Amino acid sequence: MLNMLFASGRGQVPFSQNYKVARGNDHFSSLNGHIDVHLELDHSSGSGFESKSHLLSGLFNMKIKLPASKLPGVVTTFYMSELTSKGGLHDEIDFEFIGSNRPPYELNTNIYTKGVGVGEQKFHLWFDPSTYFHSYTILWNQYQVVFFVDNIPIRVFKNLGNRASYPTQGMQVEAIWAAKGWAGKINWSKAPFTAQHQGFDIDGCVMSNPSNPWKCDYTHGDAWAQIQSLNAAQIGAIPKCQDQVYDYCADRSRYPQPPPECQAPIGI
Secondary structure, X not given: OHHHHHHOOOOOOXXXXXXXXXXXXXXXXXXXXXXXXXXXXXXXXXXXXXXXOOEEEEEEEEEEXXXXXXXXXXXXXXXXXXXOXXXXXXXXXXXXXXXXXXXXXXXXXEEEEOOEEOXXXXXXXXXXXXXXXXXXXXXXXXXXXXXXXXOXXXXXXXXXXXXXXXXXXXXXXXXXXXXXXXXXXXXXXXXXXXXXXEOOOOXXXXXXXXXXXXXXXXXXXXXHHHOOOOOHHHHHHHHHHOOEEEEHHHOOOOOOXXXXXXXXXXXX
């Protein structure tokens, strides 16, 4: 079913239909009828954008072309986030691209529930993300969160109910282009750095009834809402991206026993 969803694109949508600039307006530019967006980073500022709506689940895709690698300290993000809850008890689903002295980029994925990081998984990509646009997708429904790169699943996080934490709060889709001290020291002599984004359609459920976390006003349809597991072809594709830098599920210094979600089957 997921292959059908990925193949059923609804064409190019202008940025302003579903998104707005969130920061660094003077470092933001749109081209080609507002279907291409550039976020610039220099010593003075970065930039970012966010969806106009809070969403409760969906299939969220962004095409991104990163600047040349070997850029320590430079971080590109595409993620879902809820930052309005009191006490910082927000939910979040993250793609983070970390610049490095050693190509290729490191891709970091993480999930936060009620302000707590559930666990990181980090990967080396099997291609140079600065050469062409590549597709990065988050499937989030009441059954699972799946991270995809070019339609290939790289991580599955199951909803196990009371056995493990799971993101259930309404979130916005966001993209931020910034310098992060924890990611290394930036060589500003190479600035400005530019990340390019395409694909501003949103296929999800807009938050309509906060008292029912899975009651939605669908932007298109709800086929993705019924997807409970990966099929055999998708499971077979996973080894292509298993050049893992770090996997919290295998970190016995933190977890003597793997957390419940690490043991959940991902297949049919």
